[in-house]
Amino acid sequence: MKILIACDMEGITGVTRWEHCDPTHPEYQRFRKQMTMDVNAAVEGAFAGGVEEVQIADGHSQGQNLLIEELDSRAQLNCGTTSPWSMMNGIDSAFGGVFFIGYHAMAGTANAILAHTWSTQILNWKINGQKIGEFGMNALIAGWFDVPALMVSGDQSLATEALRFVPDIDCAVVKEANGYFSGKCFSPAKTHERILECAQLAVQKKREGRGPQPLKMNAPYEVEVEFTQPYMAETASRLTGSERTGGRSVTITVPDIPAAFLAARTLCNLAV
Numbered sequence: 001m002k003i004l005i006a007c008d009m010e011g012i013t014g015v016t017r018w019e020h021c022d023p024t025h026p027e028y029q030r031f032r033k034q035m036t037m038d039v040n041a042a043v044e045g046a047f048a049g050g051v052e053e054v055q056i057a058d059g060h061s062q063g064q065n066l067l068i069e070e071l072d073s074r075a076q077l078n079c080g081t082t083s084p085w086s087m088m089n090g091i092d093s094a095f096g097g098v099f100f101i102g103y104h105a106m107a108g109t110a111n112a113i114l115a116h117t118w119s120t121q122i123l124n125w126k127i128n129g130q131k132i133g134e135f136g137m138n139a140l141i142a143g144w145f146d147v148p149a150l151m152v153s154g155d156q157s158l159a160t161e162a163l164r165f166v167p168d169i170d171c172a173v174v175k176e177a178n179g180y181f182s183g184k185c186f187s188p189a190k191t192h193e194r195i196l197e198c199a200q201l202a203v204q205k206k207r208e209g210r211g212p213q214p215l216k217m218n219a220p221y222e223v224e225v226e227f228t229q230p231y232m233a234e235t236a237s238r239l240t241g242s243e244r245t246g247g248r249s250v251t252i253t254v255p256d257i258p259a260a261f262l263a264a265r266t267l268c269n270l271a272v
Protein backbone atom coordinates (compact mmCIF):
# COMPACT_ATOMS: atom_id res chain seq x y z
CA MET A 1 0.00 0.00 0.00
CA LYS A 2 1.04 3.58 -0.75
CA ILE A 3 0.20 6.45 1.60
CA LEU A 4 0.17 10.16 0.81
CA ILE A 5 0.92 12.43 3.78
CA ALA A 6 -0.63 15.82 3.00
CA CYS A 7 0.75 18.29 5.47
CA ASP A 8 0.09 21.87 6.49
CA MET A 9 1.69 23.96 9.22
CA GLU A 10 -0.95 25.68 11.38
CA GLY A 11 -1.88 22.40 13.08
CA ILE A 12 1.68 21.33 13.85
CA THR A 13 2.81 20.65 17.43
CA GLY A 14 3.26 23.91 19.36
CA VAL A 15 2.11 26.29 16.60
CA THR A 16 -0.20 29.00 17.98
CA ARG A 17 0.74 32.17 16.00
CA TRP A 18 1.05 33.22 12.36
CA GLU A 19 4.68 34.12 13.06
CA HIS A 20 5.38 30.43 13.65
CA CYS A 21 4.29 29.70 10.06
CA ASP A 22 5.72 32.78 8.35
CA PRO A 23 8.96 32.09 6.40
CA THR A 24 10.07 35.70 6.93
CA HIS A 25 9.87 35.44 10.73
CA PRO A 26 12.78 34.01 12.81
CA GLU A 27 10.38 31.74 14.78
CA TYR A 28 9.52 29.90 11.54
CA GLN A 29 12.78 27.93 11.58
CA ARG A 30 11.83 26.28 14.86
CA PHE A 31 8.42 25.23 13.63
CA ARG A 32 9.44 23.98 10.19
CA LYS A 33 11.72 21.60 12.10
CA GLN A 34 8.76 20.65 14.29
CA MET A 35 6.67 20.12 11.14
CA THR A 36 9.35 17.78 9.80
CA MET A 37 9.29 15.83 13.08
CA ASP A 38 5.47 15.55 13.14
CA VAL A 39 5.61 14.23 9.56
CA ASN A 40 8.41 11.79 10.44
CA ALA A 41 6.23 10.36 13.21
CA ALA A 42 3.48 9.73 10.65
CA VAL A 43 5.97 8.13 8.24
CA GLU A 44 7.19 5.88 11.04
CA GLY A 45 3.64 4.87 11.92
CA ALA A 46 2.76 4.16 8.29
CA PHE A 47 5.71 1.80 7.85
CA ALA A 48 5.04 0.18 11.25
CA GLY A 49 1.52 -0.49 9.97
CA GLY A 50 2.93 -2.25 6.91
CA VAL A 51 2.85 0.19 3.97
CA GLU A 52 5.36 -0.15 1.15
CA GLU A 53 5.61 3.46 0.04
CA VAL A 54 5.05 6.91 1.56
CA GLN A 55 4.90 10.16 -0.37
CA ILE A 56 4.59 13.55 1.30
CA ALA A 57 2.91 16.70 -0.05
CA ASP A 58 4.26 19.89 1.53
CA GLY A 59 1.12 22.04 1.48
CA HIS A 60 1.85 25.21 3.45
CA SER A 61 2.61 28.54 1.75
CA GLN A 62 4.97 27.84 -1.18
CA GLY A 63 5.31 24.13 -0.35
CA GLN A 64 8.91 24.56 0.76
CA ASN A 65 8.71 24.02 4.51
CA LEU A 66 9.87 20.50 5.32
CA LEU A 67 13.58 19.95 5.88
CA ILE A 68 14.30 17.21 3.35
CA GLU A 69 17.67 16.49 4.95
CA GLU A 70 15.89 15.58 8.20
CA LEU A 71 13.01 13.61 6.68
CA ASP A 72 12.74 9.86 7.13
CA SER A 73 14.75 8.54 4.17
CA ARG A 74 12.05 5.99 3.26
CA ALA A 75 9.65 8.79 2.22
CA GLN A 76 9.56 10.86 -0.97
CA LEU A 77 8.72 14.56 -0.94
CA ASN A 78 6.40 16.41 -3.33
CA CYS A 79 7.17 20.07 -2.78
CA GLY A 80 6.92 23.50 -4.38
CA THR A 81 4.19 25.41 -6.19
CA THR A 82 2.25 25.66 -8.44
CA SER A 83 1.42 21.98 -8.62
CA PRO A 84 -1.93 20.92 -10.12
CA TRP A 85 -3.33 19.61 -6.83
CA SER A 86 -1.66 22.14 -4.55
CA MET A 87 -1.84 20.76 -0.98
CA MET A 88 -2.49 17.30 -2.46
CA ASN A 89 0.57 17.41 -4.72
CA GLY A 90 1.19 13.87 -6.03
CA ILE A 91 -2.31 12.42 -5.45
CA ASP A 92 -3.54 9.73 -7.83
CA SER A 93 -5.64 6.58 -7.63
CA ALA A 94 -2.66 4.38 -6.74
CA PHE A 95 -2.72 5.51 -3.08
CA GLY A 96 -4.42 3.42 -0.40
CA GLY A 97 -5.07 6.43 1.83
CA VAL A 98 -4.15 9.96 2.84
CA PHE A 99 -2.93 11.25 6.22
CA PHE A 100 -3.55 14.94 6.92
CA ILE A 101 -0.80 16.19 9.25
CA GLY A 102 -0.70 19.68 10.79
CA TYR A 103 -4.16 20.63 9.51
CA HIS A 104 -6.39 23.35 10.99
CA ALA A 105 -10.12 24.06 11.28
CA MET A 106 -12.06 26.05 8.66
CA ALA A 107 -12.50 29.84 8.74
CA GLY A 108 -14.84 31.07 11.47
CA THR A 109 -14.46 28.10 13.84
CA ALA A 110 -14.45 28.99 17.56
CA ASN A 111 -11.60 27.74 19.77
CA ALA A 112 -9.46 26.71 16.83
CA ILE A 113 -5.84 27.78 16.39
CA LEU A 114 -5.32 29.90 13.23
CA ALA A 115 -8.63 28.66 11.78
CA HIS A 116 -8.89 29.79 8.15
CA THR A 117 -9.82 28.55 4.71
CA TRP A 118 -7.13 28.88 2.02
CA SER A 119 -6.36 32.54 2.90
CA THR A 120 -7.44 35.14 5.41
CA GLN A 121 -9.50 36.81 2.62
CA ILE A 122 -12.08 34.02 2.74
CA LEU A 123 -15.09 33.98 5.08
CA ASN A 124 -16.44 30.70 3.70
CA TRP A 125 -16.12 28.07 1.02
CA LYS A 126 -19.35 26.18 0.40
CA ILE A 127 -20.05 23.22 -1.83
CA ASN A 128 -23.75 22.51 -2.48
CA GLY A 129 -24.56 24.78 0.45
CA GLN A 130 -22.28 22.97 2.91
CA LYS A 131 -19.41 24.89 4.51
CA ILE A 132 -16.11 23.24 3.78
CA GLY A 133 -12.52 23.91 4.84
CA GLU A 134 -9.16 22.75 3.62
CA PHE A 135 -9.56 19.30 5.18
CA GLY A 136 -12.94 18.73 3.49
CA MET A 137 -11.85 20.03 0.10
CA ASN A 138 -8.65 18.00 0.08
CA ALA A 139 -10.46 14.88 1.33
CA LEU A 140 -12.92 15.34 -1.58
CA ILE A 141 -9.99 15.51 -4.02
CA ALA A 142 -8.67 12.24 -2.56
CA GLY A 143 -12.20 10.82 -2.75
CA TRP A 144 -12.45 11.72 -6.43
CA PHE A 145 -9.48 9.36 -6.92
CA ASP A 146 -11.28 6.78 -4.70
CA VAL A 147 -8.69 7.29 -1.97
CA PRO A 148 -9.92 7.56 1.66
CA ALA A 149 -8.77 10.08 4.29
CA LEU A 150 -7.40 7.81 7.04
CA MET A 151 -6.10 10.17 9.74
CA VAL A 152 -5.62 13.80 10.76
CA SER A 153 -3.42 15.63 13.23
CA GLY A 154 -4.08 19.12 14.56
CA ASP A 155 -6.11 20.69 17.37
CA GLN A 156 -9.35 19.28 18.80
CA SER A 157 -11.52 21.58 16.66
CA LEU A 158 -9.90 20.27 13.49
CA ALA A 159 -10.57 16.74 14.76
CA THR A 160 -14.26 17.57 15.32
CA GLU A 161 -14.50 19.04 11.82
CA ALA A 162 -12.78 16.05 10.21
CA LEU A 163 -15.13 13.64 12.02
CA ARG A 164 -18.15 15.52 10.58
CA PHE A 165 -16.93 14.73 7.05
CA VAL A 166 -15.36 11.32 7.71
CA PRO A 167 -17.04 9.79 10.80
CA ASP A 168 -14.51 7.03 11.42
CA ILE A 169 -11.27 8.94 10.69
CA ASP A 170 -8.48 8.51 13.25
CA CYS A 171 -7.41 11.77 14.94
CA ALA A 172 -4.16 12.66 16.71
CA VAL A 173 -4.88 15.77 18.80
CA VAL A 174 -1.56 17.59 19.35
CA LYS A 175 -3.01 20.67 21.11
CA GLU A 176 -6.26 21.76 22.76
CA ALA A 177 -7.16 25.19 21.41
CA ASN A 178 -8.96 27.64 23.68
CA GLY A 179 -8.65 30.58 21.29
CA TYR A 180 -7.47 31.63 17.84
CA PHE A 181 -3.92 32.21 19.13
CA SER A 182 -3.95 30.05 22.26
CA GLY A 183 -4.20 26.52 23.54
CA LYS A 184 -2.72 23.81 25.69
CA CYS A 185 0.10 22.29 23.65
CA PHE A 186 1.41 18.81 24.33
CA SER A 187 5.16 18.19 24.18
CA PRO A 188 6.68 16.87 20.94
CA ALA A 189 7.60 13.63 22.74
CA LYS A 190 3.90 13.08 23.49
CA THR A 191 2.50 14.26 20.15
CA HIS A 192 4.92 12.17 18.11
CA GLU A 193 3.86 9.10 20.05
CA ARG A 194 0.21 9.95 19.35
CA ILE A 195 0.80 10.60 15.64
CA LEU A 196 2.81 7.41 15.23
CA GLU A 197 0.20 5.24 17.01
CA CYS A 198 -2.65 6.87 15.12
CA ALA A 199 -0.92 6.39 11.74
CA GLN A 200 -0.10 2.76 12.49
CA LEU A 201 -3.68 2.03 13.61
CA ALA A 202 -5.15 3.77 10.54
CA VAL A 203 -3.03 1.65 8.20
CA GLN A 204 -3.84 -1.56 10.07
CA LYS A 205 -7.59 -0.80 9.88
CA LYS A 206 -7.32 -0.12 6.17
CA ARG A 207 -5.43 -3.37 5.59
CA GLU A 208 -8.11 -5.28 7.50
CA GLY A 209 -10.81 -3.78 5.28
CA ARG A 210 -12.08 -1.47 8.05
CA GLY A 211 -11.66 2.27 8.28
CA PRO A 212 -13.04 5.21 6.32
CA GLN A 213 -14.52 5.14 2.84
CA PRO A 214 -13.45 7.77 0.26
CA LEU A 215 -15.29 11.08 0.82
CA LYS A 216 -17.79 11.82 -1.98
CA MET A 217 -20.51 14.38 -2.68
CA ASN A 218 -23.18 14.22 -5.37
CA ALA A 219 -22.57 16.11 -8.64
CA PRO A 220 -23.05 18.76 -9.90
CA TYR A 221 -21.11 20.99 -7.53
CA GLU A 222 -22.25 24.48 -6.70
CA VAL A 223 -19.12 26.20 -5.40
CA GLU A 224 -19.64 29.40 -3.42
CA VAL A 225 -16.78 31.56 -2.19
CA GLU A 226 -17.65 34.23 0.36
CA PHE A 227 -14.93 36.86 0.72
CA THR A 228 -14.27 39.22 3.61
CA GLN A 229 -14.79 42.32 1.39
CA PRO A 230 -17.12 43.13 -1.55
CA TYR A 231 -14.28 44.34 -3.81
CA MET A 232 -12.79 40.84 -3.69
CA ALA A 233 -16.07 39.36 -4.96
CA GLU A 234 -16.13 42.03 -7.69
CA THR A 235 -12.85 40.92 -9.22
CA ALA A 236 -13.43 37.20 -8.57
CA SER A 237 -16.77 37.31 -10.43
CA ARG A 238 -14.87 37.99 -13.68
CA LEU A 239 -14.34 34.23 -13.92
CA THR A 240 -16.35 32.96 -16.90
CA GLY A 241 -19.44 31.07 -15.76
CA SER A 242 -19.44 32.53 -12.26
CA GLU A 243 -22.21 34.65 -10.80
CA ARG A 244 -22.19 37.35 -8.13
CA THR A 245 -24.64 35.95 -5.61
CA GLY A 246 -24.14 38.45 -2.79
CA GLY A 247 -22.18 41.45 -1.68
CA ARG A 248 -19.27 39.23 -0.72
CA SER A 249 -20.16 36.05 -2.63
CA VAL A 250 -19.48 34.48 -6.00
CA THR A 251 -20.99 31.15 -7.12
CA ILE A 252 -20.20 28.79 -9.96
CA THR A 253 -21.61 25.34 -10.78
CA VAL A 254 -19.26 22.70 -12.20
CA PRO A 255 -19.57 18.98 -13.08
CA ASP A 256 -16.76 17.34 -11.08
CA ILE A 257 -14.41 17.71 -8.10
CA PRO A 258 -11.31 18.71 -10.09
CA ALA A 259 -13.34 21.55 -11.61
CA ALA A 260 -14.74 22.48 -8.19
CA PHE A 261 -11.26 22.73 -6.72
CA LEU A 262 -9.95 24.66 -9.71
CA ALA A 263 -12.93 27.06 -9.52
CA ALA A 264 -12.45 27.71 -5.80
CA ARG A 265 -8.71 28.22 -6.27
CA THR A 266 -9.19 30.51 -9.29
CA LEU A 267 -11.86 32.63 -7.57
CA CYS A 268 -9.49 33.12 -4.63
CA ASN A 269 -6.60 34.00 -6.93
CA LEU A 270 -8.72 36.55 -8.81
CA ALA A 271 -9.73 38.35 -5.63
CA VAL A 272 -7.44 41.29 -4.98
Ligand SMILES: [Zn+2]
Nearest residue numbers: 008009010060
Ligand atom coordinates in the same frame (compact mmCIF):
# COMPACT_ATOMS: atom_id res chain seq x y z
ZN1 LIG B 1 -0.98 26.46 5.99
